[in-house]
Amino acid sequence: MQKSIIIGGVIAALGVAGGVAIGAYQSGDSQPQYADIISVDPITQTSETPRQECHNVTVTHRRPAQDEHRIAGTAIGAIVGGVVGNQFGGGSGKKIMTAAGAVGGGIAGNQVQGQMQQGDTYTTTEQRCNTVKDTKQETVGYDVRYRYDGEVHEAKLDKKPEGDRVSMRNGEPQWQSAGGA
Numbered sequence: 001m002q003k004s005i006i007i008g009g010v011i012a013a014l015g016v017a018g019g020v021a022i023g024a025y026q027s028g029d030s031q032p033q034y035a036d037i038i039s040v041d042p043i044t045q046t047s048e049t050p051r052q053e054c055h056n057v058t059v060t061h062r063r064p065a066q067d068e069h070r071i072a073g074t075a076i077g078a079i080v081g082g083v084v085g086n087q088f089g090g091g092s093g094k095k096i097m098t099a100a101g102a103v104g105g106g107i108a109g110n111q112v113q114g115q116m117q118q119g120d121t122y123t124t125t126e127q128r129c130n131t132v133k134d135t136k137q138e139t140v141g142y143d144v145r146y147r148y149d150g151e152v153h154e155a156k157l158d159k160k161p162e163g164d165r166v167s168m169r170n171g172e173p174q175w176q177s178a179g180g181a
Helices: 002-029 072-088 092-118
Strands: 033-062 122-148 152-157 163-169
Touching: 033 152, 072 092
Parallel strands: none
Antiparallel strands: 033 122, 033 163, 122 152
C-alpha cells in the first residue's frame, strides 16, 4: 500500500509540475502585446452653409419730366427771343429779327428746360443682398495604420488614438487603451 501511496504521490507531483509548466507556458503567451501606430490621418468633411449678406446703397433717381417735350421752355424762350429780336432792325428787318429771335429763343429755351429736367434728381437708400456660402471643414474620423506581427493593418476610428502604439489582445487592437474608439 505504501507503494501505491508513493506512486500516487509521484503521479500527483508530476501532474502539478506539468500543470505549472503548462501554466507557465501559457502565461508567457498572455503577456501584453502592442502594435506600433504608423500613421494617423484625419478624415475631413467640407460643408457649405448659405447666408444672406446685405448692405445699404444710396441710389440717385431722375424725377419724371412733367413736360416731356419741353413745350414750356420752348414757348418762353421764343417769346423772350422775339421780344429781344424786335429791338433790332427797322421796317421789314425788324420782322426778320423778331422771327430770328423767336426761333433762337425757342431753341435756347428748349435746351435750358432739358438741362433743368436732367438735374432734377432725388436719392433713396436701397438694400442690396447677395447670397454667400460659408465653408467649414471638420474632422469626422481618422484613418489609422498600424504594424502588428510584421504586417500593416488599417482601421477607421471616430477619435484620434493617443500615443504611438496600441495594446493587442488575441490579435485585435484595443483602441480604448490607445485613446481611440
